[in-house]
Ligand SMILES: NC(=O)C1=CN([C@@H]2O[C@H](COP(=O)(O)OP(=O)(O)OC[C@H]3O[C@@H](n4cnc5c(N)ncnc54)[C@H](O)[C@@H]3O)[C@@H](O)[C@H]2O)C=CC1
């Protein structure tokens with residue numbers, strides 16, 4: 001198979017973990033006889049520095065002709081007070097390519113069960129998928145501005161019926177391919193947008209009689225995610241709630257550094273990135289956990305290219321390396337050896 005991939009390393013630890021993705025693609029290509037060509041483009045803070053634009057036209061053009069996109073992370077303290085923010089590049093690329101469905105699987109590798117700060121019996125058997133709406137809600141609503149000379153501020157939460165319906169359908173389809181249990185998370189006791197969200201979930205549910213559906217308020221769902229994570233199969237929720245709940249869910253797995261994600265459109269192009277940010281506190285130290293990025297490559301192989309065997313092999317290699325007693329600094333596994341980003345990458349590839 002021949003595929004052309006645009007990589008967007010971005011800022012902070014982004015370039016470090018993207019090197020891991022490049023190495024992994026080279027290894028998978030050689031082992032399974034695929035030709036993956038990779039071209040790197042700018043996004044985020046580095047793109048502001050070089051082009052005064054967090055998502056330059058050149059990057060968009062390259063992505064338009066790509067088979068898939070890999071992203072590291074954007075942002076950092078360097079641009080904290082800048083008028084143009086690196087994160088705008090990420091929001092813009094999601095909107096540009098209509099990447100409305102953000103799949104965030106929360107899977108616990110056997111050897112990480114003990115590394116979770118939660119009690120083992122609580123996390124055992126947890127395996128859930130967060131389906132997060134990615135191109136609407138508060139992150140995109142207009143107006144979003146300071147008013148009255150800085151004395152007030154407005155952010156806007158808008159969703160169209162169609163935007164909610166399509167993500168809800170994605171969630172039902174996802175549930176059908178899993179344990180057929182869907183939890184829709186909202187704040188319907190307060191927000192009108194959530195009440196419309198509930199109505200749409202109830203309407204679509206009549207087309208999926210095999211799926212058990214329930215509604216949870218986001219505050220209670222946040223609590224249950226930590227006290228009883230194995231209760232959940234598929235969670236569907238809007239943009240902001242999904243962003244927060246997925247970082248929270250990473251605690252179950254032992255580290256934010258191990259969770260991948262897929263951002264999909266209905267037009268075929270997908271963007272794949274770890275769920276974490278640019279981790280400025282450890283950037284440049286060769287300490288970042290590359291697993292979330294490497295599993296995102298696995299999601300790309302599966303969702304964009306249909307390469308299920310190759311994707312499963314990456315997951316298996318990660319599991320094996322952890323079980324063999326190797327980890328990165330963010331993980332706590334008893335008696336395991338701590339590796340750098342590059343060492344962990346090499347280890348996973350050698351097992352693959
Ligand atoms: N998709 C993206 O590009 C995202 C970008 N950001 C941006 O990243 C910047 C930093 O945000 P933070 O709030 O610090 O969140 P963060 O996710 O970058 O880091 C939170 C904590 O997790 C640790 N961490 C994250 N990824 C890790 C990895 N792979 N290995 C080991 N430890 C890891 C960090 O060291 C830090 O202590 C901000 O500018 C933010 O806007 C935040 C989230 C997503």
Ligand SMILES: CC(C)CC(=O)C(=O)O
Nearest residue numbers: 087090091243275276277
């Ligand atoms: C950086 C934000 C734009 C988004 C975010 O935190 C995320 O998608 O996980």
Ligand SMILES: [Mg+2]
Nearest residue numbers: 243244247275
């Ligand atoms: Mg986030």
